[in-house]
Amino acid sequence: MSQTVSPLPERGPSGRRTAKGSLSGNSPQRVERPAPLRQVVYDALAELIINRTLEPGQHLVEADLAEYLGVSRQPVREALQRLQSEGWVDLRPAQGAFVHMPTxxxxxxxxxxxxxxxxxxxxxxxxxxxxxxxxxxxxxxxxxxxxxxxxxxxxxxxxxxxxxxxxxxxxxxxxxxxxxxxxxxxxxxxxxxxxxxxxxxxxxxxxxxxxxxxxxxxxxxxxxxxxxxxxxxxxxxxxxxxxxx
Structure with a gap:
């Protein structure tokens, strides 16, 4: 699924992401629901990674992504697990999910x-x-x-x-x-x-x-x-x- 999305937070001089372009500062991008929700969320997150709105190495916070897409955290969690199995996301113990950095x-x-x-x-x-x-x-x-x-x-x-x-x-x-x-x-x-x-x-x-x-x-x-x-x-x-x- 391809959709137009607002940019996510930009990196500041320290390497941290600044408030500009943050999810909370943009209009919610609600996903459509004709297909199973877990598939729609998976497609939406995959497209955000592909077009580099979600950049390689970026920390993926379930609550932020769920709010941005207008869904609960459960389909986001399922989508991240699938993205991890396909090499788009790295799940690190005690740290969370991160966009994979291709070698x-x-x-x-x-x-x-x-x-x-x-x-x-x-x-x-x-x-x-x-x-x-x-x-x-x-x-x-x-x-x-x-x-x-x-x-x-x-x-x-x-x-x-x-x-x-x-x-x-x-x-x-x-x-x-x-x-x-x-x-x-x-x-x-x-x-x-x-x-x-x-x-x-x-x-x-x-x-x-x-x-x-x-x-x-x-x-x-x-x-x-x-x-x-x-x-x-x-x-x-x-x-x-x-x-x-």
């Missing part, structure tokens, strides 16, 4: 798998895409360029995910689509902090990829996607916070 090794493993899957996806898409499919790819490309021109970080992440997802859809390979979906959320998590610095090169590479797909040049599409995913991996390791670490 370089974790990023390499996941982005490496993503590269293999999406490279194959690009090759298949070049073999199956019709003129209508290519026209849709250019629409998605234009949405990304518009987000780039507007300096819209969230829009860049969404447009990037939409374009890659559509390329996978063009393959008609249900197994490939299922495997890529398994890593999609975590790829978005890694991509968010590099969306802006990577944006210009990324969308230039996307344009080259679409041209190869339109020309039904499977070998070129495969090569461009391989280079594209590798540059994204490198950009993650070169992001400012990694340099500081």
């Amino acid at each position: 370089d090794e974790e990023a390499d493993q996941l982005l490496g798998v993503r590269a293999v899957l999406e490279t194959h996806s690009a090759r298949l898409a070049a073999s199956t895409a019709t003129e209508e499919h290519v026209a849709r790819l250019w629409e998605l490309q234009n949405a990304g360029v518009a987000a780039l021109e507007a300096d819209d970080g969230e829009g860049l992440v969404t447009a990037n995910a939409d374009l890659h997802s559509y390329i996978t859809e063009l393959t008609g390979n249900a197994v490939l689509a299922e495997l890529i979906a398994l890593v999609d959320r975590r790829v978005r998590w890694y991509y968010t902090p590099i969306a802006r610095p990577r944006a210009h090169d990324s969308w230039h590479e996307h344009a080259k990829l679409i041209e190869a797909i339109a020309a039904k040049d499977a070998a070129a599409a495969e090569k461009i996607m391989a280079q594209h995913t590798e540059r994204t991996r490198q950009a993650f390791h070169e992001r400012p916070e990694a340099t500081q670490e």
Whole structure:
């Protein structure tokens, strides 16, 4: 579940979070309840982690999260336990829950798998895409360029995910689509902090990829996607916070 949320507290000079942007200072963001509540809360918290409203290393207080989402503490506790089992959250004895801090090794493993899957996806898409499919790819490309021109970080992440997802859809390979979906959320998590610095090169590479797909040049599409995913991996390791670490 994706939803628009207000930012959580910012860090002050001491490393503590300041009152500005705190949950208590914002309008409550009530979750919808058509699905089981524990699933809705899980999706909401996962999205807050992915878009980095909840930052890596941040302490997660059940009462604050429950108040923010307008639910009781029980579904929040259940969601945190599930997020912990999936690697999004660390539960530390006597300390509580914290957003997981991804390591370089974790990023390499996941982005490496993503590269293999999406490279194959690009090759298949070049073999199956019709003129209508290519026209849709250019629409998605234009949405990304518009987000780039507007300096819209969230829009860049969404447009990037939409374009890659559509390329996978063009393959008609249900197994490939299922495997890529398994890593999609975590790829978005890694991509968010590099969306802006990577944006210009990324969308230039996307344009080259679409041209190869339109020309039904499977070998070129495969090569461009391989280079594209590798540059994204490198950009993650070169992001400012990694340099500081």
